[in-house]
Amino acid sequence: MPISRREFVKLGAHAAFGGxxxxxxxxxxxxxxxxxxxDAEGNSAYDQYRPEDHDWAFVIDxxxxxxxxxxxxxxxQENNVPWEPQCNRTWVERYSFAGDGEVHVDxxxxxxxxxxDEPLPEAIRDKEITKSFFVPKLCNQCDNSPCxxxxxxxxxxxxxxxxxxxxxxxxxxxxYCIQACPYGMRYLLPEERVADKCTWCYHRITRGRLPACxxxxxxxxxxxxxxxxxxxxVSKILAERNVSxxxxxxxTKPQAFYxxxxxxxx
Amino acid sequence: MSILIxxxxxxxxxxxxxxxxxxxxxxxxxxVIGLTHEDNPRWWADRPVNNQPAAACAECHEATNEAITxxxxxxxxxxxxxxxxxxxxxxxxxxxxxxxVLADARDLCVTCHAALVSRPDGFPQxxxxxxxxxxxxxxxxxxxxxxxxxxxxPPDIRHTLGGRSDCLACHGPDQWQPVPPSHADSTGDxxxxxxxxGEGA
Numbered sequence: 001m002p003i004s005r006r007e008f009v010k011l012g013a014h015a016a017f018g019g020x021x022x023x024x025x026x027x028x029x030x031x032x033x034x035x036x037x038x039d040a041e042g043n044s045a046y047d048q049y050r051p052e053d054h055d056w057a058f059v060i061d062x063x064x065x066x067x068x069x070x071x072x073x074x075x076x077q078e079n080n081v082p083w084e085p086q087c088n089r090t091w092v093e094r095y096s097f098a099g100d101g102e103v104h105v106d107x108x109x110x111x112x113x114x115x116x117d118e119p120l121p122e123a124i125r126d127k128e129i130t131k132s133f134f135v136p137k138l139c140n141q142c143d144n145s146p147c148x149x150x151x152x153x154x155x156x157x158x159x160x161x162x163x164x165x166x167x168x169x170x171x172x173x174x175x176y177c178i179q180a181c182p183y184g185m186r187y188l189l190p191e192e193r194v195a196d197k198c199t200w201c202y203h204r205i206t207r208g209r210l211p212a213c214x215x216x217x218x219x220x221x222x223x224x225x226x227x228x229x230x231x232x233x234v235s236k237i238l239a240e241r242n243v244s245x246x247x248x249x250x251x252t253k254p255q256a257f258y259x260x261x262x263x264x265x266x
Numbered sequence: 267m268s269i270l271i272x273x274x275x276x277x278x279x280x281x282x283x284x285x286x287x288x289x290x291x292x293x294x295x296x297x298v299i300g301l302t303h304e305d306n307p308r309w310w311a312d313r314p315v316n317n318q319p320a321a322a323c324a325e326c327h328e329a330t331n332e333a334i335t336x337x338x339x340x341x342x343x344x345x346x347x348x349x350x351x352x353x354x355x356x357x358x359x360x361x362x363x364x365x366x367v368l369a370d371a372r373d374l375c376v377t378c379h380a381a382l383v384s385r386p387d388g389f390p391q392x393x394x395x396x397x398x399x400x401x402x403x404x405x406x407x408x409x410x411x412x413x414x415x416x417x418x419x420p421p422d423i424r425h426t427l428g429g430r431s432d433c434l435a436c437h438g439p440d441q442w443q444p445v446p447p448s449h450a451d452s453t454g455d456x457x458x459x460x461x462x463x464g465e466g467a
Contacts, residue, residue, distance in 0.1 A: 046311040077350035112365035116380035132384035
């Protein structure tokens with residue numbers, strides 16, 4: 001049946017209006033996830049915590065690290081990070097410089113068993129080692145986070161106290177953030193099929209405790225604190241000493257700072 | 267011509283209505299559909315704590331905690347060697363048996379103290395293959411000589427003899443700490459004639 005131009009336009013207008021109406025009401029009819037309580041009584045330490053009052057920062061002293069990997073192990077236990085397949089929220093890398101200029105980086109199993117089983121990386125075992133040291137890695141909680149920017153469903157976000165978190169209810173597991181992170185900090189949880197990464201132990205720092213890796217470090221190579229507190233260890237270090245960040249050219253503004261970082265470390 | 271004007275008018279009308287609706291719906295959808303994360307930081311903050319500070323262990327292990335906090339291992343948290351104690355402490359506080367599995371102590375010691383070129387100079391390191399008394403039974407366990415909870419620096423070797431009767435295992439001529447030359451005349455005598463267990467050097 002042929003229809004007149006007027007009727008066609010009216011139909012189009014109605015369809016457009018209907019579409020807008022559905023779009024408007026979509027949020028009203030979608031179910032909201034109920035708030036989760038910490039314990040049976042519904043008490044949570046988070047009730048007393050004010051994110052706006054904190055600005056967390058991390059300092060890593062590469063000259064102190066002994067490569068024992070207690071940090072990476074404590075992190076796995078603390079955050080139930082899967083042991084298989086290998087994924088780590090934090091790990092320790094060993095940089096070895098050979099006399100002929102070759103730089104070798106290795107991190108067997110993320111360093112969770114230390115490096116004593118392999119005193120030198122196999123690739124340069126026969127060469128003269130001129131310099132070698134350990135570099136612990138963890139999420140930089142970038143102020144200008146590529147992972148937050150690329151998430152197509154806004155499942156990952158930055159909290160008021162500066163931690164990048166992932167909303168598992170919203171993550172669709174597209175892996176775009178894993179690609180986007182210049183530091184390789186993110187991985188896909190094999191069972192949940194959602195992205196995961198280091199949160200600087202958000203459940204500990206919001207309770208006034210240290211991240212598990214900081215507490216586990218026997219030599220004080222990892223320091224954590226609040227930049228809003230001028231007396232905190234990290235505030236003093238940032239005020240008094242030269243620090244650097246990983247891949248500054250990426251413009252990500254990391255909040256994890258390194259002391260005495262070798263120029264070759266990436 | 268009039269058709270064109272009408273078409274433009276219809277598009278303009280739709281665009282205006284659309285933009286208006288958008289401003290109304292945007293704030294609504296951000297909150298309701300969930301582009302903000304009101305509950306999510308709380309979800310992360312409420313996750314259970316597994317690793318415990320030494321203070322929690324000291325509730326029961328007071329003497330051990332006192333010894334280690336006064337020693338060169340003061341910075342080593344209990345969990346670093348004994349594993350995350352969250353479940354262990356929960357069980358112990360409710361009065362139940364609370365086993366805590368400890369891996370081979372020797373493996374644990376070398377994790378930090380095996381000599382590696384990558385470790386900072388000045389950090390105490392040994393070559394596990396040659397350290398101690400070679401070819402003797404005591405190389406099998408660091409704890410034969412060292413106390414992990416009170417290692418001392420330099421380490422205070424235990425001389426309680428702890429079941430060992432053979433002094434020469436460590437103090438023989440080719441061993442870790444050979445007897446001084448002045449002892450040459452004493453060969454054959456029992457060490458215990460002059461030294462008592464527990465005396466130290």
